[in-house]
Amino acid sequence: MKIKLDHVSVKFGDLYAVKDISMTIDKGEYVTILGPSGCGKTTLIKIVSGILRPTEGRVFVDGEDVTDVPIEDRDTGYVFQNIALFPHMTISDNVGYGPRVRDLDSEAVTGTSRQYLELVNMLERAGMMPNEISGGEQQKVAIARALASGSKMLMLDEPLSALDARVRMELRYEIRRLVKKLGITVLHVTHDQEEAMSVSDRMILMRNGGIAETSTPLDMYRRPETIFSAYFVGETNFLECTVVGKTKTGKTTVRLRNDTIVRVAKSKFNVGDPVVISVRPEHVYTASDGLPATVRNVVFMGTYWRIRTLSATDDYIEYNIPADDDIPELGDEVFLVFNKKATLVFARPSEGLEEAIRLE
Amino acid sequence: MSIFKRIDDLSSSPRIRKGWFSAALIIFLTLIIIPAVFVLLEAVIEWESVSEVLGDPTMTGMIWGAVSNSFSIALIVTILDIVVGLPMAWILVRRSFRGKRYLDTLIDMPLAFPTAAVGISVVMFWGAPEGVAIPGLGLVMSPYLIVILLHTVFTFPYMVRSLAGILDQIDPSFETAGMTLGASRLTAVRTITLPLFRAGLVTGFILCFARSLSETGGTYIALQMLGVSSSFFTGPTFIKYMKDLPGADPTGALIVVSVIMIVLAVALLLVAKYMMNRLRLPWTKVWPVWERRLSKGLAARSKDILTFVFLFVIVILPSFYIFAYLTAPSGVADLNSLFGAIGISFAIAGIAVVFNIVFGIPMAIYIARNGNTRLGVLLDNLVNIPLIIPTTVLGLSLSMFWGSFNLPAGAAFFLVTLGHISFTYPLVVRNITGAISEVDPSYEEVARTLGAKPFRAFSKVLLPIVQSSVIAGAILAFTRSLGETGATISISKDVVTVPVYIMDLIEQGQYYQGAVAAMILIVICFILMFGVRYLTGRRKQGA
Numbered sequence: 001m002k003i004k005l006d007h008v009s010v011k012f013g014d015l016y017a018v019k020d021i022s023m024t025i026d027k028g029e030y031v032t033i034l035g036p037s038g039c040g041k042t043t044l045i046k047i048v049s050g051i052l053r054p055t056e057g058r059v060f061v062d063g064e065d066v067t068d069v070p071i072e073d074r075d076t077g078y079v080f081q082n083i084a085l086f087p088h089m090t091i092s093d094n095v096g097y098g099p100r101v102r103d104l105d106s107e108a109v110t111g112t113s114r115q116y117l118e119l120v121n122m123l124e125r126a127g128m129m130p131n132e133i134s135g136g137e138q139q140k141v142a143i144a145r146a147l148a149s150g151s152k153m154l155m156l157d158e159p160l161s162a163l164d165a166r167v168r169m170e171l172r173y174e175i176r177r178l179v180k181k182l183g184i185t186v187l188h189v190t191h192d193q194e195e196a197m198s199v200s201d202r203m204i205l206m207r208n209g210g211i212a213e214t215s216t217p218l219d220m221y222r223r224p225e226t227i228f229s230a231y232f233v234g235e236t237n238f239l240e241c242t243v244v245g246k247t248k249t250g251k252t253t254v255r256l257r258n259d260t261i262v263r264v265a266k267s268k269f270n271v272g273d274p275v276v277i278s279v280r281p282e283h284v285y286t287a288s289d290g291l292p293a294t295v296r297n298v299v300f301m302g303t304y305w306r307i308r309t310l311s312a313t314d315d316y317i318e319y320n321i322p323a324d325d326d327i328p329e330l331g332d333e334v335f336l337v338f339n340k341k342a343t344l345v346f347a348r349p350s351e352g353l354e355e356a357i358r359l360e
Numbered sequence: 361m362s363i364f365k366r367i368d369d370l371s372s373s374p375r376i377r378k379g380w381f382s383a384a385l386i387i388f389l390t391l392i393i394i395p396a397v398f399v400l401l402e403a404v405i406e407w408e409s410v411s412e413v414l415g416d417p418t419m420t421g422m423i424w425g426a427v428s429n430s431f432s433i434a435l436i437v438t439i440l441d442i443v444v445g446l447p448m449a450w451i452l453v454r455r456s457f458r459g460k461r462y463l464d465t466l467i468d469m470p471l472a473f474p475t476a477a478v479g480i481s482v483v484m485f486w487g488a489p490e491g492v493a494i495p496g497l498g499l500v501m502s503p504y505l506i507v508i509l510l511h512t513v514f515t516f517p518y519m520v521r522s523l524a525g526i527l528d529q530i531d532p533s534f535e536t537a538g539m540t541l542g543a544s545r546l547t548a549v550r551t552i553t554l555p556l557f558r559a560g561l562v563t564g565f566i567l568c569f570a571r572s573l574s575e576t577g578g579t580y581i582a583l584q585m586l587g588v589s590s591s592f593f594t595g596p597t598f599i600k601y602m603k604d605l606p607g608a609d610p611t612g613a614l615i616v617v618s619v620i621m622i623v624l625a626v627a628l629l630l631v632a633k634y635m636m637n638r639l640r641l642p643w644t645k646v647w648p649v650w651e652r653r654l655s656k657g658l659a660a661r662s663k664d665i666l667t668f669v670f671l672f673v674i675v676i677l678p679s680f681y682i683f684a685y686l687t688a689p690s691g692v693a694d695l696n697s698l699f700g701a702i703g704i705s706f707a708i709a710g711i712a713v714v715f716n717i718v719f720g721i722p723m724a725i726y727i728a729r730n731g732n733t734r735l736g737v738l739l740d741n742l743v744n745i746p747l748i749i750p751t752t753v754l755g756l757s758l759s760m761f762w763g764s765f766n767l768p769a770g771a772a773f774f775l776v777t778l779g780h781i782s783f784t785y786p787l788v789v790r791n792i793t794g795a796i797s798e799v800d801p802s803y804e805e806v807a808r809t810l811g812a813k814p815f816r817a818f819s820k821v822l823l824p825i826v827q828s829s830v831i832a833g834a835i836l837a838f839t840r841s842l843g844e845t846g847a848t849i850s851i852s853k854d855v856v857t858v859p860v861y862i863m864d865l866i867e868q869g870q871y872y873q874g875a876v877a878a879m880i881l882i883v884i885c886f887i888l889m890f891g892v893r894y895l896t897g898r899r900k901q902g903a
Contacts, residue, residue: 051536071539072652078540084533088555098541101551103648149541 008057035206077146098149284319371815409612474843477878479578526560577845752846791833
């Protein structure tokens with residue numbers, strides 16, 4: 001099913017939880033909504049499923065205006081953050097609830113229930129109560145329940161946040177495989193960027209009730225459009241600087257705060273523009289010459305070492321070295337160079353860098 | 361300080377702690393439980409007079425009439441409370457609207473009204489009793505109906521409170537989840553929230569039923585004002601009538617009616633407990649079209665409107681109607697004897713509450729922390745017994761128990777206080793038990809690992825956390841004690857508490873005097889209840 005929001009806002013009292021959002025989700029698309037807590041992610045999917053009514057704007061499903069259709073007629077599967085399996089019903093009754101409230105005969109109810117439990121490999125648990133199965137299993141049942149009402153849209157509200165790390169990893173791929181098989185349109189809310197990147201066709205990054213950026217996981221990681229996206233998705237180093245050179249083809253050079261000159265990716269900026277460059281730790285290397293920096297901290301991350309330095313520009317810059325390599329000592333002096341293609345340039349925000357990446 | 365430290369040191373020893381709990385247990389059994397049910401034994405001792413009563417058809421007829429009035433009225437009132445209380449609880453918990461705080465307070469108000477005052481007020485509102493100058497609706501109703509209306513007034517807040525308390529703990533996302541799966545609001549409530557609600561329903565049922573069964577003062581006053589107090593009885597007013605009857609020895613009849621009421625009430629409690637664990641609403645069938653239609657629009661709105669009409673017309677207006685007397689002062693109130701009565705009432709209520717807090721807390725801790733052991737379950741059930749036994753019966757039983765000890769004549773005050781301790785005990789212990797079982801024991805364990813001795817861990821960690829429940833239980837018990845008539849009169853005629861004083865005035869036909877005393881008592885209860893609530897509420901906000 002195709003979902004479209006048209007200038008949708010939700011106000012709680014004087015505060016906008018969601019402000020003027022327009023977006024389109026294609027049929028069968030798996031879209032994650034990512035963002036810091038309190039940015040309006042959950043509000044957005046509550047609007048799509050009809051749990052909340054927008055203060056302004058319209059919601060369309062397959063071209064039909066459903067803004068005034070009540071929740072029970074929306075036919076939108078919704079998986080709650082706290083799972084919300086009905087504690088007084090068996091697994092099988094939980095999954096059969098959707099068909100049952102539509103007054104299907106008991107055979108059809110059991111049939112549908114079994115069918116969807118089988119789909120999530122939970123058929124053998126059918127007779128148990130929700131508190132008798134594990135968290136991951138409960139979440140699978142919740143998904144089966146949401147799908148068993150025959151819905152072609154599924155809203156997932158941080159479905160994995162309450163689970164153990166390993167279960168979380170396994171389940172997220174299982175969910176994707178399942179919904180892709182059934183051709184279901186999914187809106188998946190999460191604050192875990194890794195989760196978002198690994199399962200979605202497209203990511204919507206939200207901030208302060210609005211959309212900061214929408215693109216594929218790869219694009220949002222490699223070529224974020226805003227400083228906030230660069231900061232929130234993945235890890236990065238920011239350095240304030242000024243454009244000092246620009247070729248016709250767009251190749252740019254900038255001057256850092258300590259007057260070091262650095263070549264960066266192509267950009268649209270002109271000589272004299274105040275800018276911020278963003279370079280991810282994996283694109284920072286040490287060399288025999290470059291930006292001088294002092295090692296301040298060395299942390300073992302499992303597959304690599306993360307080195308934190310204080311550069312001559314008075315910025316903290318982090319870089320990685322492979323797990324098996326020798327590590328520098330605290331206080332060592334190193335020279336940093338950046339992969340120039342991967343060094344992105346953004347206009348220096350008028351409200352200041354701190355403000356531009358603030359999470360709240 | 362040194363006493364505190366002494367206690368603290370002593371509390372390290374498991375033997376001392378065990379001893380303290382045993383003392384609380386012994387006090388509970390000897391002062392509260394055994395006297396409360398002693399009448400069962402008395403029935404055996406006094407078998408002669410009991411069998412005499414059983415052989416007298418007029419007598420058994422009267423007793424059965426009274427008992428069946430009591431139980432059928434309690435049942436009707438409780439069902440009415442549930443039917444109207446459910447939508448009201450929903451409004452209070454799940455909706456947000458301006459003025460909700462005031463509605464919340466308004467619903468609690470009748471709790472501050474002593475039933476004796478409500479008795480006068482309700483009869484004034486619905487009927488036109490002789491000798492009352494204030495005009496009411498002037499409806500002629502059977503005493504049965506008036507008693508139902510009266511009992512609804514003071515049981516309704518209990519019901520709404522216990523339903524709202526449970527509803528508040530049920531995650532609203534269950535209902536929403538049901539609705540995203542295609543259930544209409546009504547279907548979702550019926551198939552999801554209500555079944556999760558069982559415990560609240562049963563608790564509310566027991567509370568309201570017991571309260572209605574127990575009520576004496578207000579009922580007697582209402583029947584007196586209607587002029588039927590010697591022809592229409594509930595269980596408790598029958599006891600009052602028999603005790604006051606000159607001449608004949610009432611012992612046999614009193615024992616019979618008491619035993620019947622205790623046995624039925626305890627049986628009811630057991631059935632209710634059983635239902636709480638086993639009952640499964642068999643309503644799995646769904647009628648999508650009808651339920652959807654009832655879920656919104658006119659049907660849903662008229663349900664809300666009817667709920668509010670019920671609240672105002674049946675509960676609030678009749679309870680406040682007594683204040684109409686302020687518009688027509690006639691005569692001067694005898695403040696001296698009134699304040700004497702108030703002094704006695706306060707002394708009894710105060711002693712009872714302090715006693716119950718001191719000896720109830722160890723019991724509450726034990727029940728809360730050992731809820732799954734056999735002794736824990738047994739005590740948990742025993743604590744409810746004084747709650748479910750009608751207070752008049754309880755008082756009668758208690759006075760029979762202590763009567764067998766040949767106490768001096770001056771012991772009446774002491775006995776009445778013991779009676780009040782008995783029926784307020786469950787109120788205090790229930791509240792504290794509930795609060796303690798919510799508190800993670802690890803808080804106290806952390807305090808112990810930091811070096812606090814058990815008493816210190818209790819007084820500095822657990823007590824501050826459950827403090828508001830202790831206070832809530834104490835207020836509830838204090839106001840219940842202030843308003844109690846049945847237990848007082850069945851123990852002694854000489855201890856004149858305020859409700860007894862009011863009842864005497866009404867009996868003498870001095871309605872104005874009675875109303876003034878009732879109003880003053882209401883105002884005192886009010887100040888107490890809302891004053892303490894304000895204080896505790898502010899402390900919570902400050903923390």
